[in-house]
Amino acid sequence: MHYVKSKGILSKNNGMNLYRGCSHGCIYCDSRSDVYGMGHEFEDIEVKENALELLKKELKRRPKAMIGTGAMTDPYIPLENHLKYVRKTLELIHDYGFGFTCITKSDLILRDLDLLKRINEKTKAVVQMTLTTADDDLCSVLEPNVCTTSRRVEVLKTLDREGIPTVVWLCPILPYINDTEENINSIIDYCIESNVKGIFCHGMGLTLRKGNREYFYSKLDEHFPGLKDRYIQEFGDSYSLPSPNDKHLMKLFRTRTRENGILNNFNEIFRYLHEFPQSSYQTKLI
16 A cells, blocks of 8 residues: 555546555456556555545535446545545545545445445435446456455345445456356346346456456466466457357346346436436535
């Protein structure tokens, strides 16, 4: 871990990253890619020590909107246990009358359930959870340093009981690893049980580029001997690696989500996540 002073905290679309780098160890993580110019070891978490000060200034001057986090780094990495940057961020978001959404794989988010409920009562809070495999043993290989799928489903169900809407990211689907009908059906079953609002799935496959490709292939050698050679033979250096079962599994995905009233269109889900409830009670802090 190391600290840096940041010049800004919110993007023009109100997205933020309190940390850079991650310790979840997901073998497929795109954020390892060289294109992002991390400039430090991925597991050496960069902490924006002035993030809260910057955020407070931004919330004072920006129009009310949804504040999002988690696109590049899961906000609920183990460091958050004692730094509590996310929790302090949620306090500011609540106090200034903004909404909140985040993407995570961690059950640590339940620590902040009280604040999520307070934000949701006042404006809107949506939790986005990533699910890749219904098999907990496989999950522990693909995402070794974070809670298992079954635990994430428990979190989704808890959030639903407490009135917090949820969205699931069903990705990535790795060719010859978790690209099965059984896996997709099981995850959709979990989503139905948890009453999720929508499921993001941009195709059955994954993306690789310099930086994350090398790490991913090293993990294939470690856990799936021989599979790296098959990937190289079939996909070469392609950015997009679609599953050979893509068409069948996407048809299954669309059919089952439609039949169960779950949003499955990217634009519709993004619109829902970014839509700020204009009629909500808003406060102004002096």
